[in-house]
Amino acid sequence: MGTESSQTGSAMESSDMEDAIFDTALHIEDPAERRLYLERSFRDDSEGLTRMTELLELAGESAAFFIETRKHRDLLAEDTLMAMSEEDHRNAAAPHEDEPDSIIGRYRLIGRIGSGGGGIVYEAEQQEPVKRRVALKVIRLGMDTETVISRFEVERQALALMDHPNIARVLDAGATSGGRPYFVMELVRGDRITTYCDKEKLGLTERLGLFIQVCHAIQHAHQKGIIHRDIKPSNILVATHDGLAQPKVIDFGIAKATENRLSSAAMSTLLDQPMGTPAYMSPEQVDMGGIDIDTRSDVYGLGALLYELLAGRPPFDGDALLKSGMSEMRRTILEKDPLLPSASLGAAGPEAAEIAVQRCSERNRLISLLTGDLDWIVMKALEKDRNRRYQTANSLAMDVQRFLSDEPVLARRPGSLYLIGKFFRRNRVACISGGAVAISLIGGMGAATVLYLRERQALVEQERLRQEAESARAEESRLRGQAQARANISRVAVLLSEGKIEDADALLQKESLAFIDPSREAAGVFRSLGNWYAVYGRWEQALQCFTLLHQANRLDSRRNIVEGLDLIYTAPAYLEHGDLKSYDAFRNEVVNLYLPARNTIEAEHLLKVCLLAPAPPEVLAELKQVADMCSRSIPVFPDATGAPSYPEWEAFSLALYHYRLGEFEKMREWSRISRITPDKVGSRIASLLCLEAMAKQAEGHMQEAGADLRKARELIPSPPDPADETSRPLPGNWFSWSVARILHREAERKRSR
Incomplete structure (x- = not known):
């Protein structure tokens, strides 16, 4: 169990042991007997004797604090004096019982680890049935009074009830040859939690991780019906196993059972005793109002521990509390609110810089980190009114975990009503x-x-209820529609992956597509179905799918949208459906969102999308940069090698651009370049013939324009009929044929004027 790394080290010897001596000496009325008792208890510690004498003198001013327990303490003093008279006899009977290498039961004592609260802890070696190092705690000679034995039994029974990786386990129990009880527990070699964190310079995240484990251990004790009542850094040791830090909760010497799980004999000696370490004691532990101690007292202790882990000091200075006397100590704990951890660090002066370094930070940044959520988590755990604290150790751990996960925490600044209540009680x-x-x-x-x-x-309430009912019904209908639509989308996606497009179409017809929320999965379904509708000329359904696809694509990147084909799908669908007004709005959106073009592919797509119908001068002006980028990337060929992938379509887009500008000679030049690449399908040639026909008509060559238009009409087939099982999709891409049909219809309209 170590030195500072032990379960009951020097910190216990200066607190728990002195608490027991103080409790006993306070009620020895004869000054000579009291002096004799103190000299025997501090035979090798003159400083401890002086300190205890001063404390007893200060305690005289607050004797009323113990008035309700005087009878018990008088019996305790009498019991102790009797024990003193018998000490020499026991020492004679077992003079070397606690010396190193002596044997107690199956255990050989190796060396003393620490002491406190009437007990001594040794490192020992178990001899049988297996050899291992353990910690053995035995009542010290001269302290085996009824009270000390009862507390010793409480600790043993409390530890035996629990089985948790963060609580020291009891392995065995028995009595020495001299009749003093002992128990054996696992040997924990580690430092107290605050020392470990400072030595390792752990940041706030690592400290909070260890603290959460401690909370889980205390929660386990509470679930077993045990209240620790003395949570403080020296009772939580941290050891390293396989490179991982593991805290261990120790010293259940003043534990209390919530469900009578400890023996009644042990508990009877502890009633009405204000026990604990002042700097970490909850208000109800020092209150004289007869409030029963419950698990929320340990929540306060955990809050005090967290305060010290974060701010480098406990909420109240322990030495100052002891020096102030019992009455002032009680008033401080019951009435005075501690500083916020961030404020405490700010008031620490030069020491704050060292505290920050130990937390792998610097002063101002550490104060900033503590301000807010961590301040209020700690202060909620330290509430004077236990009903306003976290109600369980687990809820405190969960709020700390919420902070680590960047989630909203339950702790909040005290509300207005609470502050008003405080003001009312003061005035x-x-x-x-x-x-x-x-x-x-x-x-x-x-x-x-x-x-x-x-x-x-009443009238307002009636109207409100009516509106709420209508809103609830509408919301229910909407949510049902969305749920059904999402389910249908998933089934449609499966059908499309299996090539069953007709089945997918039939399934979507059962529900309105408007209920479907935009998503990547939905975008894939809209794209596949829209293409299928477009191939068979079902433009109303195709346009609905492409419109929803356009909405879903807003979740995607600009590059994927413009370099992909979704814009080229959507634009001709508007015109095939005859919705020129919606096409104009779509074109304006494309110009505003996606110009200027960043590469040749974007330039070709944007020209085709924006010029399928006559464009106003301001749109043509915006497209000049797009056309320049497209024209610079097309080499002069026929026999050029290493040409772009689709130079013929880039040339077509430029021909369309110059036609819209009325620059017919430039249109014919780009049309000639586009024709260099053979058109195996015919849709591009048909589109170019339509442009040539409209240019010739504008120049007054009506007969030649009519001839070109007839050639184009012969090249453009009608869309297949989905009802005709023998019909097959048109060769090539459907949108290329749509461009040809759109330009052909425009040429026919101009010819008929």
Whole structure:
């Protein structure tokens, strides 16, 4: 169990052991007997004797604090004096019982680890049935009074009830040859949690991770019906196993059972004793009002521990509390609110820089990290009113975990009502007087209007309930539609992956597509179905799918949208459906969102999408940069090698651009370049013939224009009929044929004028 790394090290010897001596000496009325008792207890510690004498003198001013337990303490003192008279006899009977290499039961003592609270802890070696190092705790000679034995038995029984990786386990129990009880527990070699964290310079995240484990251990104890009542850094040791830090909760010497799980004999000696370490004691532990101690007292202790882990000091200075006397100590714990951890660090002066370094930070940054959530988590755990604390250790651990996960925490700054209540309790007389006057005034004014307000409130409430009912029904309908649509989308995606497009179409017809939320999965379904509808000329359904696809694509990147084909799908669908107004709105959106073009592919796509119908001059001006990028990337060929992938379509897009500008000679030049690449399908040649026909018509060559238009008409087939099982999709891409049909219809309209 180590030195500072032990379960009951020097910190216990200066707290738990002195607590027991103080409790006993306080009620020895004879000064000579008291002096003799203190000299025997501090035979090798003159400083401890002086310190205890001063504490006993200070305690005289607050004797009322112990008035309810005087009978018990008198019996304790008498018991201790009797034990002192028998000490020499026991020492003679077993003079070397606790010496190194001596044997107690199956255990050989190796060396003393520490002491406190009437007990001594040794490192020992178990001899049988297996050899291993353990910690053995035995009552010290001269301290085996009824009270000390009872506390010793409480600790043994409490530890035996629990089985948790963060609580020291009891392995065995028995009595020495001299009759003193002992118990054996696992040997923990580690430092107290605050020392370990400072030595390793752990940041806040690592410290909070260890603290969460401690909370889980205390929660386990609570579930077993045990309240620790003395949570403090020296009772939580941290050891390293396989490179991982593991905290261990020790010293259940003043534990209390919530469900009578400890023996009644042990518990009877502990009633009405204010036990614990002052700097970490909850208000109810020092309150004289007879409040029963419950698990929320340990939540306060955990809050005090967290305060010290974060701010480098406990909420109240332990030495100052002891020096102030019992009455002042009790008033401080019951009434005074500690500083916020961030404020405590800010008030630490030069020491704050060292505290920050130990937390792998610097002063101002550490104060910033503590301000807010961590401040209020700690202060909620340290509430004077236990009903306002976290109600379990687990809920405290969960709120700390929420902080680590960047989630909203439950701890909040005290609300207005709570602050008003505090103000009222401080100024009770003035508030009652003022309240009486206000109530009189309000009552006189309110009597005349109460009936009117009741009637009005009833009408308002009736209307509100009606609107809520309608809203609830509408929301229910919408959510059902969305749920069904999402389910259908998943089934449609499966059908499309299996090539069953007709089945997918039939399934979607059962539900409105408007219920489907935009998503990547939905985008794939809209794209596949829209293409299928377009191939068979079902433009209303195709346009609905492409419109939803356009909405879903807003979740995607700009590059994927413009370099992909979704814009080229959507634009001709508007015109094939005959919705020129919606096409104009779509074109304006494309110009605003996706210009300027960044590469040749984007330039070709944007020209085709924006020029399928006559464009206003401002749009043509915006497209000049797009056309320049497209023209610079096309080499002069026929026999050029290493040409772009689709130079013929880039040339077509430029021909379309110059036609819209009325530059017919440039249109014919780009049309000639586009024709260099053979068109195995015919859709591009048909589109170019339509442009040539409209240019010739504009120049007055009506006969030649008519001839070109007839050639184009012969090349453009009708879309296949989905009802005709023998019909097959058109060769090539459907949208290329759509461009040809759109330009052909435009040429026919101009010819008929």
